[in-house]
Amino acid sequence: MVGFAEEGELNRLESQVDNGGGGAWEYLSLVRKLKVRRSEKVLKHGLSILNDPKSRSKLGPDEWTLYEQVAIAAMDCHKLDIAKDCVQTLSKRFPGSTRIGKLEGMWLEAKGSWAEAEKAYSRLLEDNPLDPIIHKRRVAVAKAQGNVSGAIELLNKYLEVFMADHDAWRELAEIYVSLQMYKQSAFCYEELILGQPSVPLYHIAYAEVLYTLGGLENLNTAKKYYASTIELSGGKNTRALFGICLCSTAISQLTKGRNREERESTDLQSLAATALLKEYKQKAPAKLPSLSSVLKSIKLPF
């Protein structure tokens, strides 16, 4: 994740490079280090370095890293011919390398020749069957083809071995949500919360899956996770505030006859509602009437 200070530095460098102030290589290195996706800029500035033999030779061995970075950026921008040039230069320099093999596979992917890409990846997997990136690329190929069940199968197989890989769990969770397989998705989100307990995004995603599943127990749990999201994000998550209101309404509808726990839930609910109202008053006063009508429609006191 990109920290606040790092992002400031990145933006400063970017504007400096954009205005012709130099420092392109530093900018590209920072992009690489922070793993941010600014492909257009990377392509523009990377190419300007690569096309200038003098500044290119100044890089020394880092030249090849830059080729790789530009190749990926070019694929992202669908500049396939540039990507091809870069990949070819690299494969001429490093024949038989796995890393370049991956790039070739990605180029085939970008071109849309799925079968060939798949073939390239399986050939790479024969040599080193435990390369996580190749496995992930195969999942991406399956997903890009619309073969969602295939992607799930591949991801499950991958997670059997690499079961501490958060990104894979997250991908799987999102795929399950897209297929409305909420129970499976909830499991994945639990796994994510276990792995990185302080990321509010996982808490809110889990809460939403639980809310969608419905049922009294799930709704109660969902409310707790909305609450923990608010706590983790320092009270800033509007979505979670709405979530609490909706959960409370749904719970009170389910427990209409029974008069238990009602007290506590209305407390939280009205708190969330006041927080929402306050936030809207501060940031979007024009939308305030519509918010109050929404809150009224779900029978909230405010």
Next chain:
Amino acid sequence: MAEDLVLDSAIRDWVLIPLSLVMVLIGILRHFVTKLMRSSQPPDIKILKENQVVMRARNLRTCANLIPAKSFRSRRVYFSNEENGLLYVPKGQAQNPQAQMLTDPNMATDMMKKNLSMIIPQTLTFAWVNFFFSGFVAAKIPFPLTQRFRSMLQNGIDLSTVDVSYVSSRSWYFLNLFGLRGLFSLILGEENALDDTQRMMQMGGFGFDPTKSNVTDIMACPIPSEEKLIT
């Protein structure tokens, strides 16, 4: 007894400085040789999987009260049930890592390679120092020391009358051998192959079986009550 020995400046020029220089150069050479000989063995699927399982189990243990009790219980069963739990090791079947090491020839050759790259240059330099520079005083340290240090600083000269602050050439070799680590980490970076302390640490960790401790931990972990869940 107390009279000062005058050390020939030729000793400084031809013994002290060359000896230190040679030690540094040999250290650097050894670093690169180990780097060359280090085989990048492909990760074993079993070990890799085991590590991942342990990592996930540890996450479960530390964050147990962050997920609903039901989910926690199902995971605990998944990890530690007695039929096919991932972390369950039947009693007596647990392989001793030391025995495992003996059966795995790859590990043994790896160790041997490492040791060879340590031992060969060391014996050679020791023989070289012994042959050319044995038996005379090479340096003087600027502060007095007690008699205890005699065996450390005056290895190779058997004179009890010489002041302890004089260093014999062979002792200078030993001092260099053990004392240059800081210099190497400056020259070669923190992650150099010569760091003996790290290897010692690894050796110390041998008797420890992470799977076992995790099973017991998970079994002992209390089922989180609903109140513990962040509300």
